Amino acid sequence: MPLSLLKSGESGTVKKIMGKDDTRRFLESLGFTIGxxxxxxxxxxxxxxxxxxxxxxALDLGMAKRIVV
Numbered sequence: 001m002p003l004s005l006l007k008s009g010e011s012g013t014v015k016k017i018m019g020k021d022d023t024r025r026f027l028e029s030l031g032f033t034i035g036x037x038x039x040x041x042x043x044x045x046x047x048x049x050x051x052x053x054x055x056x057x058a059l060d061l062g063m064a065k066r067i068v069v
Contacts, residue, residue: 003038004048004064011039012069019066030057032067 006012014036017024031053032038041049041056048064050057 001069002065003040003050003059003067003069004061006040006069008040008042011037013037014067014069016068017066018068023063023066027063027067031055038067038069 003012014032014034016034017027017032019027036052038050038052041051043049046061048059048061050059050064
């Protein structure tokens with residue numbers, strides 16, 4: 001399921017990253033690699049604050065939809 005469907009407090013593991021090569025490389029540079037655990041800290045007006053690899057990252061829902069957990 002897409003990462004965008006997770007609610008605050010829920011966790012998952014990155015299974016796949018979809019999109020163009022540039023998009024995938026950008027997300028991988030933020031730490032979104034296959035097998036990485038990710039948890040949702042909060043959702044605010046269409047943006048998600050996530051914790052991945054002990055780092056907080058903010059993504060909009062469009063980018064979160066490209067990450068399959």
